[in-house]
Amino acid sequence: MIEIEGKSVFNGVAIGPIAIFVKVDTQVRREAIEDPEAEIARYHEATETAKDQLQALYEKALKEVGEESAFLFQSHQLMLDDLDYVESVENIIRTQNTNAEYAVAQTGDNMAEIFAMMDDAYMKERAADVKDVTNRVIGVLSGSGSAGMRADVPSILLADDLAPSETVQLDKSLVLSFVTRYGSTNSHTAILARTMNIPALIGVDYPEDCEGKTAIVDGALGKIIIDPDEATLAAYQKKKEEEEKKAALLQELKGKDNVTKDGKKINIYANIGGVKDVASVLENDAGGIGLFRSEFLYLESDDFPSEEEQFQAYRKVAEMMGGKKVIIRTLDIGADKQVDYFELDKEENPALGYRAIRICLTRQEVFKTQLRAIYRASHYGTISVMFPMIISLDEVKKCKNMAELVRRELDSEGIPYGDVELGIMIETPAAVMISDELAKEVDFFSVGTNDLTQYTLAIDRQNPKLDDFYDAHHPAILKMLKMIVDNAHAGGAWAGICGELGADTTLTEEFLRMGFDELSVSPSMVLRVREQVRQTDLSAGG
Numbered sequence: 001m002i003e004i005e006g007k008s009v010f011n012g013v014a015i016g017p018i019a020i021f022v023k024v025d026t027q028v029r030r031e032a033i034e035d036p037e038a039e040i041a042r043y044h045e046a047t048e049t050a051k052d053q054l055q056a057l058y059e060k061a062l063k064e065v066g067e068e069s070a071f072l073f074q075s076h077q078l079m080l081d082d083l084d085y086v087e088s089v090e091n092i093i094r095t096q097n098t099n100a101e102y103a104v105a106q107t108g109d110n111m112a113e114i115f116a117m118m119d120d121a122y123m124k125e126r127a128a129d130v131k132d133v134t135n136r137v138i139g140v141l142s143g144s145g146s147a148g149m150r151a152d153v154p155s156i157l158l159a160d161d162l163a164p165s166e167t168v169q170l171d172k173s174l175v176l177s178f179v180t181r182y183g184s185t186n187s188h189t190a191i192l193a194r195t196m197n198i199p200a201l202i203g204v205d206y207p208e209d210c211e212g213k214t215a216i217v218d219g220a221l222g223k224i225i226i227d228p229d230e231a232t233l234a235a236y237q238k239k240k241e242e243e244e245k246k247a248a249l250l251q252e253l254k255g256k257d258n259v260t261k262d263g264k265k266i267n268i269y270a271n272i273g274g275v276k277d278v279a280s281v282l283e284n285d286a287g288g289i290g291l292f293r294s295e296f297l298y299l300e301s302d303d304f305p306s307e308e309e310q311f312q313a314y315r316k317v318a319e320m321m322g323g324k325k326v327i328i329r330t331l332d333i334g335a336d337k338q339v340d341y342f343e344l345d346k347e348e349n350p351a352l353g354y355r356a357i358r359i360c361l362t363r364q365e366v367f368k369t370q371l372r373a374i375y376r377a378s379h380y381g382t383i384s385v386m387f388p389m390i391i392s393l394d395e396v397k398k399c400k401n402m403a404e405l406v407r408r409e410l411d412s413e414g415i416p417y418g419d420v421e422l423g424i425m426i427e428t429p430a431a432v433m434i435s436d437e438l439a440k441e442v443d444f445f446s447v448g449t450n451d452l453t454q455y456t457l458a459i460d461r462q463n464p465k466l467d468d469f470y471d472a473h474h475p476a477i478l479k480m481l482k483m484i485v486d487n488a489h490a491g492g493a494w495a496g497i498c499g500e501l502g503a504d505t506t507l508t509e510e511f512l513r514m515g516f517d518e519l520s521v522s523p524s525m526v527l528r529v530r531e532q533v534r535q536t537d538l539s540a541g542g
């Protein structure tokens with residue numbers, strides 16, 4: 001039995017076999033071959049296998065995420081049959097007497113380059129698809145398969161780190177827990193674990209030879225136990241059953257109000273990273289979406305998502321929420337969330353650098369495209385917008401001007417849009433200190449406590465070495481929260497919290513006393529926070 005410490009990003013107990021996430025080595029060597037026709041036959045055979053894999057992925061995606069996302073795998077199948085592609089591979093094998101892996105890689109590179117040079121944004125995006133499908137065929141040819149989790153029973157997934165595009169392809173029903181060597185509390189994997197309500201650890205230096213062994217993940221204590229002895233296993237099985245009983249009790253709170261014993265109400269919304277998280281929002285009976293981290297649309301894409309693509313995603317979320325409020329946070333990249341195609345420079349202090357609203361206000365086309373998509377989608381539900389990382393009144397005015405410009409453009413094009421509330425995130429000490437003035441400019445504040453804590457305590461939220469210094473309940477933060485909510489109300493705005501602190505049930509009573517109108521938490525925390533609210537009695541002193 002070995003016990004390895006890590007850092008918890010979500011609580012809970014998982015018990016099961018270990019599956020290690022396999023990354024594919026797509027480095028291809030050029031090799032001379034004797035029989036080009038036999039090599040071409042090998043290529044065709046690999047293509048058929050790749051198409052079978054894609055068909056299986058298509059059917060799985062169709063069930064799990066719907067027609068629109070599943071279509072990707074169908075288009076990949078079609079690409080493999082593309083005559084130009086096939087002829088190019090055959091030609092390279094015949095004329096250069098080279099192996100199929102090399103011919104496929106060359107063809108994929110050439111075609112991706114052609115797509116990337118096209119003016120049409122949609123065609124540009126196909127470059128990534130060609131690369132993807134090419135890597136799949138190379139994986140089959142070289143026998144390394146495709147990237148993924150080799151498991152057919154629910155397992156504890158161990159990985160160095162997981163890119164958003166890798167998590168998208170995972171069969172979530174087979175993941176009991178995420179355990180990664182790298183990554184941070186705010187990594188995509190961490191957010192996904194919270195959304196899926198499964199324990200997750202980061203910073204775990206696991207041995208390479210543990211595949212298939214039984215393990216226990218203790219999310220609360222931040223450790224993984226590999227090859228547990230019988231007594232440990234039995235103790236954890238009991239703990240897990242108790243957790244399941246508690247979770248079942250929480251289900252009874254569905255449909256109930258978020259109201260304290262003495263009648264004070266609060267909205268409990270949920271945080272999401274994309275369309276696929278909405279199911280979990282609805283399942284946990286959240287009153288709305290308090291933070292849609294729209295940057296995941298950009299992170300999951302190989303190029304700027306078009307207005308149309310964004311519109312479809314926002315519209316879908318708005319429609320699925322059936323009129324409940326959906327607050328879309330405009331693009332918040334930079335710092336920990338890097339997107340290659342933005343070609344951002346390397347910075348000495350990325351958290352204090354060119355990020356979030358600073359990018360939007362200087363790359364106005366990107367900003368305008370997103371706002372147009374949001375406004376268009378607002379016709380199909382109740383959408384609000386909020387701007388991240390605000391530090392000044394001037395920035396808020398510029399954001400509002402851009403929103404006004406977009407509305408005028410849509411008016412002149414005869415495109416309908418709804419009534420969109422405009423809000424800002426309060427996540428810098430500067431915004432806190434001028435929150436009295438900011439409140440007069442916007443409809444609402446949403447406090448990003450993750451960044452507010454980082455900037456107030458001068459503690460890099462990505463640096464695990466500073467954990468001991470990180471005090472989420474620091475009096476400076478609590479005083480700021482009170483100041484924010486008072487200034488919001490005095491200026492006619494409402495105030496919520498969408499950072500992780502909002503889900504801290506030891507503070508729920510304090511948030512209610514301060515007067516917060518909304519808490520937005522990961523979907524799996526909605527019912528736990530509701531339970532806490534319902535157990536609170538504000539008339540009982542405090």
Ligand code: PEP
Pocket residue numbers: 186291293332427447448449450451452498499500
């Ligand atoms: C925050 O900073 O608290 C927040 C909600 O935004 P993010 O975690 O995405 O930076």
Ligand code: MG
Pocket residue numbers: 388427448450451
């Ligand atoms: Mg933030």
